[in-house]
Amino acid sequence: MSVKILITRTIPQEKARDMLNLFKEMRSLATGQDGYISGETLKSSDRPDVYLVISTWASANDWEIWLKNKKRQEIQEKIDALLGGKTAYEMFHYGLRE
Numbered sequence: 001m002s003v004k005i006l007i008t009r010t011i012p013q014e015k016a017r018d019m020l021n022l023f024k025e026m027r028s029l030a031t032g033q034d035g036y037i038s039g040e041t042l043k044s045s046d047r048p049d050v051y052l053v054i055s056t057w058a059s060a061n062d063w064e065i066w067l068k069n070k071k072r073q074e075i076q077e078k079i080d081a082l083l084g085g086k087t088a089y090e091m092f093h094y095g096l097r098e
Helices: 013-030 060-067 070-083
Strands: 003-010 036-043 050-057 090-093
Touching (some): 050 060
């Protein structure tokens, strides 16, 4: 069953350009991964420093494998360094699960 991963980040204006470049680098790397379906980055209309990244994966297992990818982790470390903390992820499944 496919899953969506949501990541919300508050990015100071002076770090936005560097962060967006890292997002592009991450997305480029993700597109070659098994199970990757799509991704998008949205910017809040009400709070211009808040970004939402949504990625869709064929399965939770595909996402977990991606999380362990060394190149992804290198980019993630740069993102976390710019933000000054660890990135939190939320996973959502389609439909109801029992």
